[in-house]
Amino acid sequence: MSETPLLKERVAAIRAQLHHHAQQYYVLDAPQIPDAEYDKLYQELEAIEAAHPELVTADSPTQRVIGAVLDGFTPVRHVVPMLSIRTETDTTAQGAVEFDTRVRRELKLAEDAPQVDYAAELKFDGLAINLRYEHGELVQAATRGDGETGEDVLQNIRTIKQVPRKLRGCSAAVLEVRGEVYMRRDEFDALNERQRELIAAGAKNEKTFVNPRNAAAGAVRQLDPAMAKKRPLSFFAYGLGEVQGWEVPETHSGMLDALAKMGVPVNEDRAVVQGADGLVAFHERIRELRDSLPFDIDGVVYKVNSRALQQQMGFVSREPRWAVAHKYPAQEQMTRLLGIDIQVGRTGKLTPVAKLEPVFVGGTTVSNATLHNEDETRRKDVRIGDTVIVRRAGDVIPEVVGVVMDRRPEDVGEPFDLYKRLDGKCPVCSSPIEREEGEADWRCTGGITCPAQRKQALLHFASRRMMDIEGLGDKLVDQLVDAGIVRSLPDLYKLGFANLATLERMGDKSAQNLLDGIEKSKSTTLGRFLYSLGIRHVGETTAKDLAKHFGNLDRLMDARLEELLEVNDVGPIVAESVRHFFDQPQHREVVEQLRAAGVHWPDIEGTASDAPRPLLGKTLVLTGSLPTLSRDEAKDLIEAAGGKVSGSVSKKTTYVVAGEEAGSKLDKARELGIAVLDEAGLQALLRGEG
Numbered sequence: 001m002s003e004t005p006l007l008k009e010r011v012a013a014i015r016a017q018l019h020h021h022a023q024q025y026y027v028l029d030a031p032q033i034p035d036a037e038y039d040k041l042y043q044e045l046e047a048i049e050a051a052h053p054e055l056v057t058a059d060s061p062t063q064r065v066i067g068a069v070l071d072g073f074t075p076v077r078h079v080v081p082m083l084s085i086r087t088e089t090d091t092t093a094q095g096a097v098e099f100d101t102r103v104r105r106e107l108k109l110a111e112d113a114p115q116v117d118y119a120a121e122l123k124f125d126g127l128a129i130n131l132r133y134e135h136g137e138l139v140q141a142a143t144r145g146d147g148e149t150g151e152d153v154l155q156n157i158r159t160i161k162q163v164p165r166k167l168r169g170c171s172a173a174v175l176e177v178r179g180e181v182y183m184r185r186d187e188f189d190a191l192n193e194r195q196r197e198l199i200a201a202g203a204k205n206e207k208t209f210v211n212p213r214n215a216a217a218g219a220v221r222q223l224d225p226a227m228a229k230k231r232p233l234s235f236f237a238y239g240l241g242e243v244q245g246w247e248v249p250e251t252h253s254g255m256l257d258a259l260a261k262m263g264v265p266v267n268e269d270r271a272v273v274q275g276a277d278g279l280v281a282f283h284e285r286i287r288e289l290r291d292s293l294p295f296d297i298d299g300v301v302y303k304v305n306s307r308a309l310q311q312q313m314g315f316v317s318r319e320p321r322w323a324v325a326h327k328y329p330a331q332e333q334m335t336r337l338l339g340i341d342i343q344v345g346r347t348g349k350l351t352p353v354a355k356l357e358p359v360f361v362g363g364t365t366v367s368n369a370t371l372h373n374e375d376e377t378r379r380k381d382v383r384i385g386d387t388v389i390v391r392r393a394g395d396v397i398p399e400v401v402g403v404v405m406d407r408r409p410e411d412v413g414e415p416f417d418l419y420k421r422l423d424g425k426c427p428v429c430s431s432p433i434e435r436e437e438g439e440a441d442w443r444c445t446g447g448i449t450c451p452a453q454r455k456q457a458l459l460h461f462a463s464r465r466m467m468d469i470e471g472l473g474d475k476l477v478d479q480l481v482d483a484g485i486v487r488s489l490p491d492l493y494k495l496g497f498a499n500l501a502t503l504e505r506m507g508d509k510s511a512q513n514l515l516d517g518i519e520k521s522k523s524t525t526l527g528r529f530l531y532s533l534g535i536r537h538v539g540e541t542t543a544k545d546l547a548k549h550f551g552n553l554d555r556l557m558d559a560r561l562e563e564l565l566e567v568n569d570v571g572p573i574v575a576e577s578v579r580h581f582f583d584q585p586q587h588r589e590v591v592e593q594l595r596a597a598g599v600h601w602p603d604i605e606g607t608a609s610d611a612p613r614p615l616l617g618k619t620l621v622l623t624g625s626l627p628t629l630s631r632d633e634a635k636d637l638i639e640a641a642g643g644k645v646s647g648s649v650s651k652k653t654t655y656v657v658a659g660e661e662a663g664s665k666l667d668k669a670r671e672l673g674i675a676v677l678d679e680a681g682l683q684a685l686l687r688g689e690g
């Protein structure tokens, strides 16, 4: 048998796969394999077709741009077709040399002829858009589609602030600007974060996006402009379509300069370079820059700068001969998922982390990638044994963005179940784990006693609005914990000069300052102390309210749920969280040790839970300055006695407490006939003598 029938079969198989994946990618914005895989297939087809021109057919993906007009969009016919760009196969510097060699050959330049000038630019990873301006006004915006016919997406493009509605100083009858719509990486991360929260809160029909390109393409091809608006997009111009009544500059770079002057966004990281050496240097420079760019690029693009030379070279099937894309290592790759570990973060958040067969992606070898959370893992149906797509872009943590379902093995693992995997216990401290309704993450309830949360707990404990330990910051906490000197909050109070002296860069003076700060922190208030324990859902105000209500720690620690619910602004979530915290013996132990170490506070007298509450149901207004009590002290006392303090006098006011320089509130009280008291009168009320 000759090899041609076999090759024919292979060609047909590749074409079918490319068609399927192109459909997923361009039409549905839902790629199923990484670009690098698609490119491999594409290059294999190109190679076969080059060796066997008789196998080339007009509908081969190498011969035409794939794409289609989605239902619901009005088709737009491109006067000048929107083409693709040839991709240089060799991703090393050699790729640039080969392009230059081809250009010189096409232009029939002699060996000693001068270098060719190239416009070198970034290859933005978004989707191509044609913006049509008539007499300087934006009248139409269209996707590439199949290159001949695209989709009218003007409504959605109008939501992009960077795209000018009007060109500055240009009244050409027709000027079509071509460029890339893309999504910045920070916007992409924020969007996916929001999506994950929506999903956690129970939203159906929501999903996260695989990458910024995909999110941008989805937003542009969104039928509802209000939805498109929620996905902030950006734009860079890189070329022209139809032009009437405008003298196009002689070089590509000059044309971009002119567009920039008209107010069209043009990327600054572009250059005009000479010959192969210039291209190689540009390729290297951008490779270095790539991670720090705020958006994804998949390579650079080289274009012959002179428009006259471009015209001389012309086009071949779907690509210009005068331009080429030179890529970098892909930011998405496929690999196998070997296992799933669960990491405990500084705040107790439990994150599933994929253990991967090492893979080279985004310029480094990756063997761990985040799966974000349980919902995300299940929604993507990621299972041990699967072939997964890993993405690493910029400096962000690599993530698993999807599963290649075609490659799922028969013996694939069970759907991921975090609780079951951990048997309900924190992998670090064995405390129970929990996940509250509407929250995406499971967390360890160990709090201050979980070693994984130690540093965070110490920093929180020491911060200004809590125990206020001067001099105990990030770096020192790291040092103390890493050196094993401080393992728990009470350890702080056991620190002495001797341990501190062993720390790097710790002078006698700073050691003494820290010890003084720690000593000083011992004298605190119940509110601050409660806040410093890091009880979930207990913020500063709630801590104060709890302190005020119970007055004394033991009473609070033993309070039943119903009693907790009586506290101002305390609902079931907070009440349960407090109860839960003090139900754990290791937390009580910490509290006892802190007290034993000398941490103390005055009990609050006359609190809601024990004292009679003489001001229950009464509303007081404070005005002017009282002789001994500050405004806040008076307010605290009134509230502790069950009263309310209001800012303005009305018929509902029971008493107005007036001090020196009382103003209009006093007048109002008199007008409404409301009883007016001085500080002594207030004190009497508080004692129940009202």
Ligand SMILES: NC(=O)c1ccc[n+]([C@@H]2O[C@H](COP(=O)([O-])OP(=O)(O)OC[C@H]3O[C@@H](n4cnc5c(N)ncnc54)[C@H](O)[C@@H]3O)[C@@H](O)[C@H]2O)c1
Binding pocket: 021, 022, 024, 025, 026, 031, 032, 033, 034, 035, 036, 038, 039, 083, 084, 085, 086, 087, 121, 122, 123, 124, 125, 126, 127, 128, 129, 144, 179, 180, 238, 239, 298, 301, 325
């Ligand atoms: N994962 C999949 O299943 C799948 C399927 C189909 C295509 N793809 C990917 O799509 C790409 C090929 O498709 P293509 O033909 O749309 O794009 P291309 O990579 O061949 O390049 C052409 C496009 O590059 C863009 N571009 C960005 N910066 C540019 C610049 N400075 N100058 C000119 N153009 C610039 C334009 O949008 C233009 O349409 C490949 O990366 C391929 O891997 C992936």
Ligand SMILES: [Zn+2]
Binding pocket: 344, 426, 427, 428, 429, 430, 431, 444, 445, 446, 447, 450, 451, 452
């Ligand atoms: Zn834990």
